[in-house]
Amino acid sequence: MRKFLMELIATALYTGKLPKMPGTWGSIFATLLVYFFWPQSLKLQLFIVAITFLLSVISSDYLSKELNSKDPDQVVIDEVLGIFITFLGVKAQHNPAAALAGLIIFRAVDIMKPPPITWFEKLPGGWGITADDAIAGVVSNLLLRIVGGFLHV
Template sequence: MNWLMEFIATACFTGKLPKMPGTWGSIFAAILIYLFWIPNLKAQLLIIAITFILSVISSDYLAKKLGNKDPDEVVIDEVLGMEITFLGLNAYHNLKLVFLGLILFRVIDIMKPPPIRYFEKLPGGWGITIDDAIAGIIAALILRAIGGLL
């Protein structure tokens, strides 16, 4: 069970890659979205709900195990943020859209504009997960605004 929680929290261990684990986790999510994102809103919402629950539980577990409030190797929250970025969009095999969403999400996740920092203060897996969910919402709104302009 311990290895499974770590496997989930680190998004198939991509969070253990060197130097920029959040970016590696986001790239991993972008690849999955490009290859498998189902253009069905109900299916997307189900995937996001499952990822959200897994993120809160597994990130809380690993944070406690490592004694770190928000360990760098926990990247399941980046996967969730990326999924939210593409909610309602058909990103399946759309390289330009996935790349743009990836860049937007990473910039927002790194910069953490208000109100994202507020949500980081929530306890345990909630704080780890919800700040990236909010970053995903902001990225989704910007992605749609850019798409409307194009």
């Protein structure tokens, strides 16, 4: 049962097992959650980010050990966290321009991994898997706010 739950969480309801680009699938899944369900309350958003962060560290560490891989492709809960951070304090619910802009910005930042993001990948286990995407989310949030000014989001 534990393995099932850890895999379910780490793969973001198995979106990480979709063919090709698992990180993109996980990011699309998270963006859809934001688009349809993201709360207006910043306190509630921060609570969701904190819970997702903890679940990411624990489940990604478990699955990486189970699969004997430093950062398995199918682990996408870290991308979900990154997307949630990207949209922290941003009015993205039912806003297609904001949702699409945030998704594109996050994926670009996550793929390019400019410093200091790469530094956090070196942390051990689930911490390294999670922290780099959390920092990518922070960078993406800032970029989304800049771009959002032009898009009126």
